[in-house]
Amino acid sequence: MTAQKRDAxxxxxxxxxxxxxxxxxxxxxxxxxxxxxxLLDLLLVAAERALDxxxxxxxxxDSVHVGNMAAEAFNRRSGLANALVGGLGMTGVTARRVENxxxxxxxxxxxxxxxxxxxxSERALAVGGEKMSAADTATATEIISRITHDREYEQGVTLxxxxxxxxxxxxxETDADRRDLARVAVKNHVNAYANEYAQxxxxxxxxxVLASPSVASPLRxxxxxPTSNGAAAVVVEAGPAATDDPVTVAACESATGTHAVADRTxxxxxxxxxxxxxxxxxxxxxxxxxxxLACIHDAFTILEWLEMEELxxxxxxxxxxxxxxxxxxxxxxxxxxxxxxxxxxxxxxxATGISQVIELVWQLRGDLPDERAVDGxxxxxxxxxxxxxxxxxxxxxxxxx
Amino acid sequence: MTAQKRDAxxxxxxxxxxxxxxxxxxxxxxxxxxxxxxLLDLLLVAAERALDxxxxxxxxxDSVHVGNMAAEAFNRRSGLANALVGGLGMTGVTARRVENxxxxxxxxxxxxxxxxxxxxSERALAVGGEKMSAADTATATEIISRITHDREYEQGVTLxxxxxxxxxxxxxETDADRRDLARVAVKNHVNAYANEYAQxxxxxxxxxVLASPSVASPLRxxxxxPTSNGAAAVVVEAGPAATDDPVTVAACESATGTHAVADRTxxxxxxxxxxxxxxxxxxxxxxxxxxxLACIHDAFTILEWLEMEELxxxxxxxxxxxxxxxxxxxxxxxxxxxxxxxxxxxxxxxATGISQVIELVWQLRGDLPDERAVDGxxxxxxxxxxxxxxxxxxxxxxxxx
Numbered sequence: 001m002t003a004q005k006r007d008a009x010x011x012x013x014x015x016x017x018x019x020x021x022x023x024x025x026x027x028x029x030x031x032x033x034x035x036x037x038x039l040l041d042l043l044l045v046a047a048e049r050a051l052d053x054x055x056x057x058x059x060x061x062d063s064v065h066v067g068n069m070a071a072e073a074f075n076r077r078s079g080l081a082n083a084l085v086g087g088l089g090m091t092g093v094t095a096r097r098v099e100n101x102x103x104x105x106x107x108x109x110x111x112x113x114x115x116x117x118x119x120x121s122e123r124a125l126a127v128g129g130e131k132m133s134a135a136d137t138a139t140a141t142e143i144i145s146r147i148t149h150d151r152e153y154e155q156g157v158t159l160x161x162x163x164x165x166x167x168x169x170x171x172x173e174t175d176a177d178r179r180d181l182a183r184v185a186v187k188n189h190v191n192a193y194a195n196e197y198a199q200x201x202x203x204x205x206x207x208x209v210l211a212s213p214s215v216a217s218p219l220r221x222x223x224x225x226p227t228s229n230g231a232a233a234v235v236v237e238a239g240p241a242a243t244d245d246p247v248t249v250a251a252c253e254s255a256t257g258t259h260a261v262a263d264r265t266x267x268x269x270x271x272x273x274x275x276x277x278x279x280x281x282x283x284x285x286x287x288x289x290x291x292x293l294a295c296i297h298d299a300f301t302i303l304e305w306l307e308m309e310e311l312x313x314x315x316x317x318x319x320x321x322x323x324x325x326x327x328x329x330x331x332x333x334x335x336x337x338x339x340x341x342x343x344x345x346x347x348x349x350x351a352t353g354i355s356q357v358i359e360l361v362w363q364l365r366g367d368l369p370d371e372r373a374v375d376g377x378x379x380x381x382x383x384x385x386x387x388x389x390x391x392x393x394x395x396x397x398x399x400x401x
Numbered sequence: 402m403t404a405q406k407r408d409a410x411x412x413x414x415x416x417x418x419x420x421x422x423x424x425x426x427x428x429x430x431x432x433x434x435x436x437x438x439x440l441l442d443l444l445l446v447a448a449e450r451a452l453d454x455x456x457x458x459x460x461x462x463d464s465v466h467v468g469n470m471a472a473e474a475f476n477r478r479s480g481l482a483n484a485l486v487g488g489l490g491m492t493g494v495t496a497r498r499v500e501n502x503x504x505x506x507x508x509x510x511x512x513x514x515x516x517x518x519x520x521x522s523e524r525a526l527a528v529g530g531e532k533m534s535a536a537d538t539a540t541a542t543e544i545i546s547r548i549t550h551d552r553e554y555e556q557g558v559t560l561x562x563x564x565x566x567x568x569x570x571x572x573x574e575t576d577a578d579r580r581d582l583a584r585v586a587v588k589n590h591v592n593a594y595a596n597e598y599a600q601x602x603x604x605x606x607x608x609x610v611l612a613s614p615s616v617a618s619p620l621r622x623x624x625x626x627p628t629s630n631g632a633a634a635v636v637v638e639a640g641p642a643a644t645d646d647p648v649t650v651a652a653c654e655s656a657t658g659t660h661a662v663a664d665r666t667x668x669x670x671x672x673x674x675x676x677x678x679x680x681x682x683x684x685x686x687x688x689x690x691x692x693x694l695a696c697i698h699d700a701f702t703i704l705e706w707l708e709m710e711e712l713x714x715x716x717x718x719x720x721x722x723x724x725x726x727x728x729x730x731x732x733x734x735x736x737x738x739x740x741x742x743x744x745x746x747x748x749x750x751x752a753t754g755i756s757q758v759i760e761l762v763w764q765l766r767g768d769l770p771d772e773r774a775v776d777g778x779x780x781x782x783x784x785x786x787x788x789x790x791x792x793x794x795x796x797x798x799x800x801x802x
Binding site for chain 2: 071078095110117120142143149150255391
């Protein structure tokens with residue numbers, strides 16, 4: 001980052017005082033359909049990997065921010081932050097768990113970034129995780145379905161049905177066809193295939209998507225992210241340049257949207273994503289044009305398009321063209337979900353937002369093998385979404401390129 | 402607060418830049434054993450009362466911090482912050498739920514205070530609540546018991562048994578007798594009797610405590626807080642003096658302690674409370690001697706003594722004398738739990754920390770009727786504790802007296 005840019009940002013009191021926080025360490029478990037380890041063990045593994053990567057000991061950290069959606073229901077336990085701190089042998093730190101349903105990971109990261117940016121914390125550890133396989137199907141379905149508006153839940157409108165309704169409307173209102181939607185999943189599976197941390201390491205094609213069971217018409221099984229187990233962690237430190245190869249947090253902003261989908265003026269608009277994105281661009285001092293790669297919350301294929309459009313990464317009603325033209329591929333103009341996205345890397349709820357940040361860190365640092373690296377990326381965006389868009393967190397990271 | 406004190410505090414970058422945040426509104430539901438309203442409705446009622454008290458509309462608030470321990474298990478729902486924001490008709494705010502088991506309320510308050518103090522939020526709403534009666538006994542017992550160390554949980558050491566072990570050790574090591582411990586409960590019931598928001602409105606005497614069923618020797622039923630339903634909320638705004646009669650947040654600090662009780666060098670020490678207290682006194686620029694009243698986390702009678710001693714509100718091993726001598730009574734030298742404490746006001750986990758803050762606000766503003774007012778109080782302390790002390794949050798408030 002140039003000194004000029006840094007000065008410009010420091011003048012914006014709405015974001016960060018002085019140098020922006022840096023991410024000095026990142027680590028995660030592989031995401032998986034099943035895992036013998038407990039949720040706490042997954043969090044510990046991710047935390048230790050992030051600390052190792054930052055070359056820090058637990059004693060160097062003074063605040064811990066745990067992202068998790070539903071351990072009380074899925075794993076019959078509460079107090080994860082305190083158990084994690086105990087497991088790491090830390091005492092005397094500020095610790096809490098942050099929950100924002102499927103955006104719990106990014107909200108925990110945001111909490112860590114805010115603690116460092118405000119000077120309350122010198123080094124913060126953000127750890128997100130979920131062990132969904134431990135829950136019976138009825139519990140998982142009930143808990144996940146009830147993150148929407150009570151009225152919609154009571155009428156049986158689940159998250160996949162919102163996805164199906166939105167997909168149907170998008171296909172009706174634009175020139176996209178059903179095969180274009182399938183191409184989102186195909187691309188994300190290609191990306192995951194090269195990612196050793198991904199849940200799915202299986203290439204699929206458009207015909208596979210179209211032949212998979214229907215979930216909520218027109219969405220099929222391969223349009224939907226899986227349930228997953230996994231954890232992810234990053235170390236956030238006060239700037240400047242805490243390491244040789246820092247990635248700085250240019251912005252991390254959030255916004256709630258209209259809670260009930262039925263109350264939205266347009267079912268294809270996701271206010272939370274748009275507002276969080278606008279705030280993040282304002283705070284970072286650069287816009288969508290400067291973004292080199294993006295991790296988008298593709299819980300359903302259709303969401304990749306809707307969020308790209310809200311974030312200005314594609315014109316309204318035109319994201320599908322970018323998919324069809326290969327512009328969102330790993331070697332495209334703006335690679336989207338280079339690690340496989342929720343669709344194929346997996347979606348262990350509380351881990352997802354932090355795994356997106358980690359993907360950006362690895363890409364911006366140039367840590368990844370050629371077959372899965374985005375060339376010459378210096379600015380990345382991640383968006384993590386709660387419910388069907390009732391809350392969103394948008395993060396902008398900047399490498400030292 | 403004098404200008405001199407304010408300057409001294411502003412110089413301490415560890416706390417707050419410029420004027421400390423002010424609490425401009427407070428409101429809660431009555432705490433109750435049973436309640437027909439949903440958890441979300443309880444949160445909404447408390448939030449609306451706090452906003453009314455602050456003379457603010459929901460649209461005036463830009464961040465929402467919800468404290469709740471276990472809605473996923475007790476109420477089969479996640480995403481409370483987003484549902485609350487939706488229910489209040491707000492969009493475009495930063496919202497999250499903060500969980501720190503039985504200290505979730507104070508952690509949510511701390512999150513709100515930090516947001517305002519750092520300038521990220523101009524007006525924050527902290528709302529805590531829990532509806533415990535919705536959970537079956539097996540679920541409630543499992544979730545609450547598992548907030549201790551896994552090893553201790555697996556050996557069947559529940560929170561009441563930690564309380565019993567600590568009480569037995571304290572009675573052995575000091576000159577306190579069993580009747581002194583009962584006096585803590587008697588006093589807190591007296592205070593709750595005058596509090597219209599308290600769960601228990603029943604005076605008890607020492608004989609009642611000693612005749613109540615044994616829970617974990619020497620603790621009896623009347624030494625233990627109940628399970629409760631309820632919610633509490635405060636509005637936190639950037640200083641200075643947002644209202645005519647402001648209460649300012651002199652400090653809100655937290656610390657984790659040694660997670661497993663078995664790993665502590667002395668079972669009567671609660672490191673988290675001591676460290677959080679030291680940090681709070683440092684940040685506020687005044688010490689225990691300046692505190693005029695205190696809300697202490699008396700989940701078990703013995704904890705009132707242990708925490709008073711860790712916070713310097715009584716010499717080590719001598720808190721019992723203060724109870725016996727009436728110094729912690731409403732008209733005593735240092736009233737403790739003037740609203741009835743967890744013991745008698747009730748303990749709806751996520752609400753408790755905020756209800757302590759509200760009690761201090763009401764006392765410092767002089768809002769309460771004579772029969773339950775602490776005369777001439779200008780500085781109050783609240784401590785909210787997670788588990789059996791694996792985390793604690795200490796808040797110091799200052800009135801305009």
